[in-house]
Amino acid sequence: MKQEIIQGNWKEGMSIPTEASLCETFNASRVTVRQAIKTLVDENLLYKVQGSGTYVSERMVSHDIYRLKGFTEEMGELSKKTKSKIITFSMQEPPDFIQHILNLSEDEHVFFIRRLRLVDDIPLVVEDTYLPVSLFPDLSYEIMLGSKYDYIEKKKGFKISSSHQQVLPIMPSESIRELLRLEEGLPILKVELSSMFTDETVFEYTELYFKSDEYKFTITATRNG
Incomplete structure (x- = not known):
């Protein structure tokens, strides 16, 4: 997921795929995907909007x-x-x-x-x-x-x-x-x-x-x- 952001495949402001889709893409459990998302939020690569979803942060x-x-x-x-x-x-x-x-x-x-x-x-x-x-x-x-x-x-x-x-x-x-x-x-x-x-x-x-x-x-x- 981090590579998707760094390589520009996930653009700034873009809503990331659903947890179900990420589980399938990376062959990972929902718990693992949620932890990965949390880690990327903590690193300011992603941000959450209540009731809307998770988005790619600006590349500052x-x-x-x-x-x-x-x-x-x-x-x-x-x-x-x-x-x-x-x-x-x-x-x-x-x-x-x-x-x-x-x-x-x-x-x-x-x-x-x-x-x-x-x-x-x-x-x-x-x-x-x-x-x-x-x-x-x-x-x-x-x-x-x-x-x-x-x-x-x-x-x-x-x-x-x-x-x-x-x-x-x-x-x-x-x-x-x-x-x-x-x-x-x-x-x-x-x-x-x-x-x-x-x-x-x-x-x-x-x-x-x-x-x-x-x-x-x-x-x-x-x-x-």
Whole structure:
């Protein structure tokens, strides 16, 4: 069913086949089909309309702010082809607020990396990241073409625990607007993010600029009691 959506056989807004038809098509029980539909609804690939049926969602990219995942990992789960274009890669003295967030001494430097993140060759996110040189002395241009979190966890062996995120609606700067190919006057969402290891060391500060007409944010709230 997921492949039908990804390959475009089930179009956006289309009502999916009945459960009976899906059972026959996939030679599956009704319980299995219902669970599959629920899973695809949870992944925002399908949505239900009470009293009407189940439909294929718009193909906007969904970002769950309650899940700490890198862009490459998140898009991989959606079977999307990703690419990173590095706009800036430099070592520099950190601005005062970065020095404070990363708890750096006055003589410590940071890597600053601006990356344009693309999905299916469509620019979706501009990412500005600051990483302490002391933690990642071997960081390179080539590494940042791939997954930052893969490098941190698998190559460096650090354990990432959590991040603090703040979401802000803003008007983009001209440079951000040009990178994301935005129409003039279109607002975007900016996420300010600081992440830490299990020992509570803050290892990154990142500002993410999301293309709002291609990207949506999802929040799953639970009620206790």
